[in-house]
Amino acid sequence: MRLLHTADWQIGMRAKHVGPRAERVRAERLAAARRAIDAANGQAVDFVLVAGDTFEDNAVDRVLVQQVADVLAGFAGPVYLIPGNHDPAEAGSVWDHPAWAAHANLHVLARPEPVDVPGGVLYPCPLHAKHSMDDPTRWIDATGEARIAIGLAHGHLEGIPQDQPEHPIARDAATRAGLDYLALGHWHSFKQMDTRTVYSGTHEPTGFGERDSGNVLVVEIDRRGATPRIEPIHTGGLEWLSWQESIREAGELAQVRQRIEKIVDHERTLLEIVLSGVFPAADRGELARIEELVAARFVAGRVDATALRLAPEDGAWAEALGAGPLREAARRLAEWADPDFAGPRPEGATPEVAQRARLELFALLDEGPQ
Amino acid sequence: MILRAIQVEGWRRFADPVTVGPLAPGVNVLFGLNGAGKSTLVEAIVRGLLDNHLTTGDPAEALRPWGRDLAPRVTIEFEHEGHRYRVEKQFLVSPRSELCREEDGQFKRLAESRGADKQVREMLGAEPPSRGLSEVKHWGLAQVLWAPQGSLALPDLADTSVPAAVHAALDVQVSDRSTGPVHAKLSAAYHAIFTRKEGKRRTGANAPPLAGLETELSEKCRQRDALDAQLEMLDAERVQIETLGRRRDALAREEEKKKAELAEASRRAGEYKDLKSKCDVEKAKFEKAALQYGALKQTVDEIAKRREGLGEDQKALKRHEDAAPGRADELWRRDAALAEAKSRLDALGARRDERRKAIQEVELAARFVAQRKQRDDLDRLLARAEEAIGQRDEHAGRLAALAAPDAPRFREIQAAHARGERARQRLDAAGVRVVIEPERECEIEVTEGTPPGARPLRPGEPITFLGDPSLAFRLPGVGAFRASRPVDASIDSLRSELDEAEKQFLRLTEGLPTRDVAALKRLRDQADEAERDRRDAQSKLDGILGQWTVEKLRAERDEADDAASAILIERPDWADSPDEPTRLAGQIEQARAAVEAVESELHAARDARDQEAASRNDAQRAHEQHDREMQAIRERIAKTDRELAELTGDVDDANRKSDLDQLALTWNAAKAQSETAQRQLEQFDEDPAPRVQLLSDDLEKLRRERSEVEQELGVAQGSLKSLVAAAPYSALNPIVERIDRLQREIAAERLRHDAIRLLFQTVEQCRAEAVESVLAPVQCRATELFARIAGRRLGEVRLDDRSLAVERLAIDPVERPVELNELSGGENEQVHLAVRLALAEVLAQEQRQLVVLDDVLTATDPERLARIREILAEAGQRLQILVLTCDRDRFESVPSAKFFDLGEITARR
Incomplete structure (x- = not known):
């Protein structure tokens, strides 16, 4: 038995952290879906399993439903889908759409009952609500089954840390139920919990900070009781990079800028840089340059410099002002920019505002007389 | 300049x-x-x-x-x-x-x-x-530099550009020239965001981009909220659909259960209905037998009752027939007693008429006596009145014969006479009067005066001559004499008054027997005496007549006489025996007493007759009642005979009793059947029919409710379909994404605004402090100049930073400040000169300035x-100082x- 295990396509996903490139990110998820089906056809699997959360929400545009159904219908064999917690089988759900019935190879499994699949039996665990504390796999009992038994579920496997676990699945669900393979969805990164219990992860990364996402799994099981062989196939289209940079010395901002410039595939890259530490006033131009590069070059980018401050000991530029109101103002702002400053502050003179005010003053001086 | x-x-x-x-x-x-x-x-x-x-x-x-x-x-x-x-x-x-x-x-x-x-x-x-x-x-600036004629005090500069110019001039001394453009740019950056006056963020056309971002954010949030509401509605519709679906299924199950209950209840209702019908039939049979028995029993009882009543009536008829002769006798006796009472009443009536006739005679006599007495009394009164009238008329005739003026006329005559006498005396006094008492005879010739002419004079015969206005006479041999009174116009009026009095006197005494006033007085006195006598006679007459008149007395007297004469026509014998009427009149009380006695007897006799008549009527009515009762008994007997004939018919009493016994047996058998059916019916607790109806109603209600739920479900599904078709989640994506971006941009922009404001305000604060530190030397310079002018230190000059006006002189820390109005006129102008010169020195930092x-x-x-x-x-x-002076x-x-x-x-x- 060869099957393709995928999940969490999250079609119609919201991408508010990528600014005006959100449509591009959404379109990339559908493109990745096509690559997944291409992989299924290319790998000559017997069938495809989609382990929930095909859609981000049941209220997504119906055009997307039709598009996804058409993409899935492109597979030569049967495709089995279960509703997940983002698209549960409820009234008015995406699964009511006529597109599913229009394609003979698409099987939306909305009831927890065994289904014969090529080479074995499939035990689907559809979800009917966004929130639930029931184990969707509890009903499965394949211990007496002679054929290869595959479970298809969506939920949170016990033992993985999460604040509010939804749809919990017992850690030993596959063993207890007598399954040869439990295809899971919910977690966006590829994770093999044991030899038979596997999260495929999302086929396309959904945000910064995900590890090992953007894959589908080709699973091969020789016979009932045999250990599955799992092969991840990369289908992701976008690269989500997130850098945390601590600046301490003069010139380090220039180094960061140089690393950014070295990224070649910026047409497929989203970049987030969080800067912290202190920098000399003279490096302010590098900071501005970094911001420009990130904003202009990549699919989406963001520079968070709220934790980056002008070096407090760097007062040379202020000293150059000579005695007078401006130098006195620069001195006071430097005091207020220090979070540890214990003296009186005028209204609104938070360290962040004072820090920004210093930068503004520096910029005015740097521009020179005009 | x-x-x-x-x-x-x-x-x-x-x-x-x-x-x-x-x-x-x-x-x-x-x-x-x-x-x-x-x-x-x-x-x-x-x-x-x-x-x-x-x-x-x-x-x-x-x-x-x-x-x-x-x-x-x-x-x-x-x-x-x-x-x-x-x-x-x-x-x-x-x-x-x-x-x-x-x-x-x-x-x-x-x-x-x-x-x-x-x-x-x-x-x-x-x-x-x-x-x-x-x-x-x-x-x-000339406001500071140029002092108009006689006025060194500075005008109010608070709202002018001068303080700013002075501050700017001072600022030059405290700022590095190279930072000026930086401050200008900072100021431009600040005022591009905030207003000059209130430091508020600009709005309208000049608002910074942040305002546009906030407006867009507000709009996007509104759109987001609307779509969130749609999503909430969508969730609510799903919940509603699930709830309605569960409700519909529950109703369907309830409906099936109700149908089964209804079938069972309908079966029991049919069974109950059959039993009830049987029960009704047996009951009807029982009731019919009871009715038949009751009817025959009632006939038997009626026959017995009629027969008993017939016997009673026959006995009563016998009693009435036996009492009839006694009642006829009683009626006859009552008729006789009544006739006797009427007879006595008639006799007493005749006696009363006699008595009444006798008293009429007595009363006529009394009236005759009275009339005659009245006529005689009036005759005597008339005689006295006529005597008094004769006396009065006699005195009146005497009065008329005197022809004396009446009293008012006599008083007018006396007044006219007196007026004439007074006029005459005054006229005589006013003219010339000469009285000659001759001692020897001679002759006198009056040439002017009265009496005129010549006349002899004789001794012992005094003679008076009058002249008006002069008197002239001549005594031959003696000489001519002339006497004149002074010319006076009142003589004419006195004469006129005299003439008038005389004319009135003549008019008043016209027709009188004399014009001698004394004679007239005597006539008048006689007339008054006659008048008094006449009035006395009249008073006497009035006393006799009182309210009456002679004519009325005569008419009254004639009436009494006529009445007496009329009685005499009726009783001419009384003319011959005038004492008879008097005697009869004396019997009037006795006659009245006799009539009253007869009247009393007559009243008693009338009562006796009425009592007898009532008794007779009672007897008559009792007799008639007795007859009517007998008739009624007879009629009742006849009726009972007819009824008995109808009740008995052709059946005799023995057969009738046999029929009655047979009916009693039938009745008892029907009663037993009915009670058996009733006991079977009582096996049911109640009639199942209402429960069948109740269950039918419940079932119908369930069907209606299920139909309504399905209808609601259809509506909710339609609504859900519409909401899903709108794809609110997908529609929300670009809005939420834009909101997130806007929020970040706004936060960044706000940080920039706050930073620029903090920077600007900090620099302004530092500048103000610097300016303040420089204004102090100006005050020191003015203080110094004023001290030099005064020859001693009078106090520190303090200026208002905003208006540059001299606020006061601070004398000493321990003493109170001196206000300007407390200075003398000279010191006042001197302190202002010091201030003007100090300020002029500041303004002249760049170039020399003109001070006027x-x-x-x-x-x-x-x-x-x-x-x-x-x-x-x-x-x-x-x-440059331009002093203008005289x-x-x-x-x-x-x-x-x-x-x-x-x-x-x-x-x-």
Whole structure:
């Protein structure tokens, strides 16, 4: 038995952290879906399993439903889908759409009952609500089954840390139920919990900070009781990079800028840089340059410099002002920019505002007389 | 700016051109007598430097020399920021303005008309007046530098640009010149975001981009909320659909259960209905048998009852028939008693009539006696009255025979007589009266007077002669005599009064038997006596008659006589025996008593008759009642006979009893059947039919409810379909994404705004502190100057930072400050001079400035004025000072001062 295990396509996903490139990110998820089906056809699997959360929400545009159904219908064999917690089988759900019935190879499994699949039996665990504390796999009992038994579920496997676990699945669900393979969805990164219990992860990364996402799994099981062989196939289209940079010395901002410039595939890259530490006033131009590069070059980018401050000991530029109101103002702002400053502050003179005010003053001086 | 020269022409008292100059860069003293034109020159400087040359109207017209139609014209040469300028202005006639700058030793035109006006004003920081000529408040820096005539106190500068100019001038000293542009950019950046006055974020067309971002964010949030609401509705619809679905299924199950209950209840209801029907049939049979038995039993009982009643009636009839003869006898006796009572009543009636007739006779006699007595009484009264009438008429006739005037007329006669006598006496007294009592006989001839003519005089016969107004007579042999009274007009009136009195007397005594008043008096007295007698007779008559008259008495008397005569016609015998009526009249009481006795008996007899009549009627009614009762009994007997015949018919009593026994048996059998059916029916607790109806209703209700739920479900599904079709989640994506971006942009922009505001406010604060630190030396300089003028330290001069006004003099920390109004007039002008000079020194940091002092320091004593002269001489090293005074000596000793004698200049012209 060869099957393709995928999940969490999250079609119609919201991408508010990528600014005006959100449509591009959404379109990339559908493109990745096509690559997944291409992989299924290319790998000559017997069938495809989609382990929930095909859609981000049941209220997504119906055009997307039709598009996804058409993409899935492109597979030569049967495709089995279960509703997940983002698209549960409820009234008015995406699964009511006529597109599913229009394609003979698409099987939306909305009831927890065994289904014969090529080479074995499939035990689907559809979800009917966004929130639930029931184990969707509890009903499965394949211990007496002679054929290869595959479970298809969506939920949170016990033992993985999460604040509010939804749809919990017992850690030993596959063993207890007598399954040869439990295809899971919910977690966006590829994770093999044991030899038979596997999260495929999302086929396309959904945000910064995900590890090992953007894959589908080709699973091969020789016979009932045999250990599955799992092969991840990369289908992701976008690269989500997130850098945390601590600046301490003069010139380090220039180094960061140089690393950014070295990224070649910026047409497929989203970049987030969080800067912290202190920098000399003279490096302010590098900071501005970094911001420009990130904003202009990549699919989406963001520079968070709220934790980056002008070096407090760097007062040379202020000293150059000579005695007078401006130098006195620069001195006071430097005091207020220090979070540890214990003296009186005028209204609104938070360290962040004072820090920004210093930068503004520096910029005015740097521009020179005009 | 400093002045070099000024030329005026056609300007108030300067009809011809007058030039003052060249002025020294230091102290200049322009002196002249009052009216020489010193203040006119100051005015020309002001108009030439600050006013629009096109100004018209009364204030501009006032610039012309009085009575001349000239064009006021002023030309001023001055230096400003290292250049030499000349401005020429002509007002009212062919007005023009021209500003020239000296270049290469020649004045070349720089601007003209309004442009020239404006450029010169800007050099002094002055503002154009809205209309007419400028006032002090428009003078700009000159408000500080130029003191108008007699006024050293600074005007209110709070709302002018002067404090800012002073601060700016001071700021130059505390700021590095290289930071000026930085501050300007900061100010521009700040004011691009915040308003100048209130420091609030700008709105409207000049609002920073943040406002647009916030507006867009607000709109996007509104859109997001609307779509969130749609999503919530979608969730709510799903919940509703699930709820309705569960409800529909529950109702369907309930419906099936109800149907089963209804079938069972319907079966039991049919069984109950059959039993009930059987029960009703048996009951009907039972009731029919009971009715038949009851009817026959009732007939038997009725026959017995009728027979018993018939026996009773027959006995009663027998009793009535036996009592009938006694009742007839009783009626006869009552009739006899009644006849006897009536007879007695009739007899008493006859006796009463007799008695009544007797009393009529007595009463007639009494009336006759009374009438006759009345006639006699009236005859006597009439006799007395007629006697009194005769006496009265006799006295009246005597009175009439006297022909005396009545009393009022006699009083008028007496009055007329007296008036005539008084007039005569007064006339006699008014005329000439001569009484001659001759002693011998002689003759007298009256030639004028009365009696006229000659008449003899005899001894012992005095004679009186009268004359009016004169009396003239002659006594032959003796001589002629004339006596005259004084001419007096009252004689005529006295005579007229006398004539009048006499005429009235004659008229009043007309027809009287005499005109002798005494005789008339006697007649009058006799008449009064006759009148008294007549009145006495009348009083006597009135006493007799009282309210009556003689005629009425006579009529009354005749009536009584007629009445007596009429009775006599009825009883002529009484004419022959006049005592008989009197006797009869004396019996009237007895006759009345007899009539009353008979009346009493008659009343008793009438009562007895009525009682007998009532008894007889009672007997009659009892008799008739008895007859009616007998008749009724007879009729009842006949009726009972008929009823018995109907009740018995052809059946005899034995057969009837046999039938009754048979019916009793049938009734008992039907009763047993009915009770058996009833017991079977009572096996049911209640009639199942209502429960069947109830269950049917419930089932129908369930069906309706399920139908409604399905209808609601359909609606909810339709609504859900519409909501899903709108794809609110997908629609929400770009909005939420835009909101997130906007929020980040807004946060960044707000941080930038806050930073610029903090930076700007911090720099402003530092600047203000710096300015404050510099204003202090100005106060120190003014304090120092004032101390020098006064010759001792009087206190520290304190200025208001905003208006530059002198606030007070701080004498000492331990004493209270001295207000300006507490200073003397001289000290007041001295402290303001000190302030003006201190400020002028500040404003002259960049270039020398002109200070004008027009006729000031008039209250300053010579000692202090000497010190001021020294100060002015020192100030002249940094300032151009133009002093205008009428007393050259006051400033004579100012070192290096240049003096201009306006009188001489004018004369030289």
